[in-house]
Structures are given as structure tokens and as C-alpha cells.
Amino acid sequence: MHTLEPHYRWRHLYIASEDERSPFYGYQNSEVYFTDKIYDHDSPTVFAK
Numbered sequence: 001m002h003t004l005e006p007h008y009r010w011r012h013l014y015i016a017s018e019d020e021r022s023p024f025y026g027y028q029n030s031e032v033y034f035t036d037k038i039y040d041h042d043s044p045t046v047f048a049k
Contacts, residue, residue: 017029
């Protein structure tokens with residue numbers, strides 16, 4: 001499941017960081033690199049946990 005590529009064709013229709021009613025409004029993230037921690041894991045891979 002972690003190797004699946006997301007589908008991006010819908011992105012031109014809705015971007016949460018540009019929606020004023022979204023909690024992610026104004027948030028800038030990288031679509032190429034993982035910049036945020038998930039579940040507070042410091043391990044380089046979740047598979048090892």
C-alpha cells in the first residue's frame with residue numbers, strides 16, 4: 001500500500017490550501033518530499049515499527 005502513486009488529475013479542481021474554508025488554507029507543503037512527521041515516528045521507515 002505504501003508504494004501506490006496518488007492520482008493527481010483532480011488537483012486542478014480543488015486545492016485545500018487555496019480554499020478559505022479548509023483547515024489547510026495557506027499551508028505550504030512539498031509534493032515531492034516528505035517534510036512532515038506522521039504519527040510522531042522518528043524511524044526512517046514505518047515498516048520497522
